[in-house]
Amino acid sequence: MDKKGILLVNLGSPKSTAVNDVKEYLDEFLMDERVIDYRWFFRALLVQGIILKTRPAKSAEAYKTVWTDEGSPLIVITEKIRKKLQKLVDVPVEIGMRYAQPSIEAGIQKLVDQGVSEIVLFPLYPQYAMSTTETVIEKAEEVRKKKFPKVKINYIQPFYNRDIYINCLAESIKEKLPENFDVLQFSYHGVPERHIYKTDPTKTCNLNDCCSRDNNPSHQFCYRHQCYKTTEAVIAKIGLPKEKTIVSFQSRLGKDKWIEPYTDETLETIPKKGVKNLAIVCPAFVSDCLETLEEISVEGKEQFQHAGGENFHYIPCLNDEDRWIEVVKILCEEKLNDFYLV
Known part of the structure; x- marks a missing residue:
């Protein structure tokens, strides 16, 4: 053999x-x-x-x-x-x-x-x-x-939606959540909007309501949909109310339109809406790297606190758990x- x-x-x-x-x-x-x-x-x-x-x-x-x-x-x-x-x-x-x-x-x-x-x-x-x-x-x-x-x-x-992965990610996040937090932010790596359309051979994606539509043919190719499905499955497993979570997209490059909302802009606006204690996780990555260790846990923390936030808690990737x-x-x-x- x-x-x-x-x-x-x-x-x-x-x-x-x-x-x-x-x-x-x-x-x-x-x-x-x-x-x-x-x-x-x-x-x-x-x-x-x-x-x-x-x-x-x-x-x-x-x-x-x-x-x-x-x-x-x-x-x-x-x-x-x-x-x-x-x-x-x-x-x-x-x-x-x-x-x-x-x-x-x-x-x-x-x-x-x-x-x-x-x-x-x-x-x-x-x-x-x-x-x-x-x-x-x-x-x-x-x-x-x-x-x-x-x-x-x-x-x-x-x-992204396999039960074994969702269970693993949810357990990891739940163990690392601080006792007191106002919001858990899911920050995924961003992509230009045109990438979503380019990877959709079904041509049924419109980046509006199709991500939440059941069984849309584009779902197997749609990065944005898959990010939202990961988030929904994880918060359901943890038992968090949806209003205590935010989804955003980081690391955009250039002036082209990327999928929204943007992580940096979100970090700068949510303290004004009463979010003072933030937990944040990056489920597009399974291993910590520059985009998580520096862009989020250093730059993101500075943005959040400069905007009036108080406690910023970065939740590490799964790494070698x-x-x-x-x-x-x-x-x-x-x-x-x-x-x-x-």
């Missing part, structure tokens, strides 16, 4: 906090046509002609605030997940990053070197988006066809079993 293996794929990180390393990383990341979806010429003009002139130095300073002795938090945490998962499964487990190193190609090569010919690839994103799940699958297929044509890959699909590793194991084993059914 063909030997099987698991590849865990996350976003990626610069090699170091040096400006040149950050610039190299941002170049690869932002030049991905599924991240900034302009034609190549205009994308290059924006990224290499404008953004990379100033952003790397600023981002390098931000990375310095979250960097650990072991390196990038995202990669360190992903490696911890790999090690814990490896103890629970009897097939090889490796990691790869969509951008920078260790690359998806390097991860596949490590598995192939161990005799693996059938791989379960796990994009570590709960919700589907063009700039996350889709670009990982496209890159992996490109690498497979070019370098590993005999390798078979099964992809784990978004798990044992209950999350168990979810990863179950999802991987489902796809491993699919190979046996072929």
Whole structure:
């Protein structure tokens, strides 16, 4: 029988906090046509002609605030997940990053070197988006066809509404909620509105009321819908009233219209509405990274308190919690079993 293996794929990180390393990383990341979806010429003009002139130095300073002795938090945490998962499964487990190193190609090569010919690839994103799940699958297929044509890959699909994930996330949040909080804010990574339409082959999404409509054909491709469904399921599991929760979207880039409401604007307005004690969680991420450790727990806290808020409590991602590793194991084993059914 063909030997099987698991590849865990996350976003990626610069090699170091040096400006040149950050610039190299941002170049690869932002030049991905599924991240900034302009034609190549205009994308290059924006990224290499404008953004990379100033952003790397600023981002390098931000990375310095979250960097650990072991390196990038995202990669360190992903490696911890790999090690814990490896103890629970009897097939090889490796990691790869969509951008920078260790690359998806390097991860596949490590598995192939161990005799693996059938791989379960796990994009570590709960919700589907063009700039996350889709670009990982496209890159992996490109690498497979070019370098590993005999390798078979099964992809784990978004798990935003799977009971095992919802139970895990809800338990984690509930344990970390402060005793006194006015609102629990769910801050998801944002995407441009046009991405929602581009990823909808059914052409039934209108970004108005269809997210709340039952069984709309676009739901399996709609990032915004999936974020709201994750939130609804989690607050139902925790037992929170809807009026004590907020959904927002962070990390927007440029002047294009992104899905709303925006996290930064929300943090600046809710203290005026009486929210003084805020808890905030970022369920688009399973591993803490720059967007959670710096953008939310540092910048977001400053925005909230500057606007009149008092207590700001950031709830960490699932990271390498044992209950999350168990979810990863179950999802991987489902796809491993699919190979046996072929």
